[in-house]
Amino acid sequence: MYKPNFEVATQLLFGLYTIRHFLESFQLSMSEKHELMRRLQMNFKKEFNADAATNKGLDTQYRKREVEITAELLGKTDLPFEVLTPFIETKISEIALLSSNIKSQLEIPLFDFLSSHIHMMVNRQFTSRQRQYELLIYDHLYRFYKTQELRRY
Incomplete structure (x- = not known):
């Protein structure tokens, strides 16, 4: 299959795009997506022993691309x-x-099934540092869905 050589920022957007569509194909509500990403990012933060500096770095990365991420996840961008x-x-x-x-x-909980498939998607997309990219993607999706949840109220 055709796999263009994208820069990392484009690969991240591609990961966000495919995961968003995958979750939508299972008709998850916004709160279910938010909860799934909360669990995933928490598990990865534990794995990486995330501290205040790690969280600040993730926050900086997200804020740097927030407009682009939001536009992509809301389907408002080329x-x-x-x-x-x-x-x-x-x-x-x-x-x-x-x-x-x-x-x-x-025969397993839906979130476990989805988590496993998302994990495989990310691992096939990135050729190195897959776990770090998973953390970044889960964190960014969590922040996006959290914001969307808060805007509903």
């Missing part, structure tokens, strides 16, 4: 990886058609 969107949309549509059947047959 994507730098537009050539891949037809493939992604086809795959997500196929997953959406199967999602209710998958959910009804799961």
Whole structure:
């Protein structure tokens, strides 16, 4: 399959994009997405022994790209990886058609299933430092969904 050589910022946006669509294919509510990302980012912060400096670095990274991340996650931007969107949309549509059947047959909690698949997606996307990118992606998605949750009220 075609894999262009993207810069890291574009790869991060691509990861956010694919995870967002994957979660939407399972019809998760905003609060469910927020809770899933809260759990994932907390687990990774524990793994990395995240301290105040780590959290400050993550905050700085997010704030530096917040406008771009928000625009992408709300579907209000042209994507730098537009050539891949037809493939992604086809795959997500196929997953959406199967999602209710998958959910009804799961023998593990839905969040565990989704976490496992998201983990595999990220690990296939990045060729090195996958765990660090997972932390960054989960943190950014958590912040985005938290903001969206707060705006609902």
